[in-house]
Amino acid sequence: PRGAVRRVVPAKKPPPLVVRAARHGDDAPADASARRPRLVDPSNESKKRAATAGAKDIPVETCVACGGVGVVECRACGGKGTLAAGGFHAKNHVDMANVVGTNWTAHRRTKGWRHFECIGKSPADKANGKPRASVHLAATCDRDVTVWVDVKELKDRTLWSAGWKQREDLDWIGDPDQPGGAVAVPKPGAPCVACDGEGRVPCQRRGCVNGAERVRKQREVIERTERTFKKVIKATR
Ligand SMILES: [Zn+2]
Ligand SMILES: [Zn+2]
Structure with missing residues (x-):
């Protein structure tokens, strides 16, 4: 060890961290150059060069899912924005974690x-004879009118x-005057519910700045629409 370290020893035992830090300081340059080849990501090289050349506004990290624009093709409808005749969504999407607060329309009048x-x-409780959520x-x-519905x-x-x-929004079959009323069926060619007919959805990839902003805006629009809808219902009661 060098003098600087040794001089501290007699007074009180130096914490091991201090000694290690000093040694690493000496090793650092050799260490870093040995590691460098592994750290290089070829796809980022051009961007890095542009950034170091002074173009500070070029983002170093571009979302790989959407290329940074914040939207991706709707997977549910393949970007078409509409449902094929007969409905290509085989099933409604039910996200059990976030299902409370979601809205639903019964195709048959229910209660x-x-x-x-x-x-x-x-939740499902198979041990106690409840196979499904x-x-x-x-x-x-x-x-006051409530109903439990199997997922x-x-x-x-x-x-x-x-x-x-x-x-x-729906097609109707049957007689509205019957006890159950007319039965609704999804319209062929109806707007895709996953993307609201847009064919594109906000990019959900983690760390995607533009995607997160679009998700936030979309949520605002949905909340505003539902507030308006609730007001209309109240007014017509
Ligand atoms: Zn993205
Ligand atoms: Zn869609």
Whole structure:
């Protein structure tokens, strides 16, 4: 060891960290050059060069999922924005983690109502004879009217639509004056529910700045729409 380190020793034992740090300081240049080849990512080289050349506004990290634009093709409809005749979504998407608060339209009048909101959920409990998860739905216009629906049934696109669908959003079969009323079926060529007919969805990749901004904006629009919708319902009651 060199003098600087040794002089500290008699006074009090130097913490091992100090000694190690000094040694590493000497080793650092050789160490770094030995490691460098592994750290180089060829795809980033041109960007790095541009950045060091003074173009500071070029982002060093570009989202690989969307190329930085913040949107990707909707996988549900392949970017077409519409459902094929008969509905290419085999099933409604039910995300059990976030299902409470989601809105649903019953294709058959259910306890007198068609528009529901999920207010609770119950997981599957196979040991106790409950093979599948279920959700608790409350009628939007009468919160006292609730119904438990098997998730398998909720996923069935011939029985339920995700969101609050209006009369013109769906096709109808049968007689509205019958006890169950007319039965709704998804319209062929209806807008894709996953992307709202846009054919593109916000990029969800972690760390995608533009994607996160689009997700945030989209959420704002949805919340505003639902507030308006609830007001309309109240006014027409
Ligand atoms: Zn992205
Ligand atoms: Zn789509």
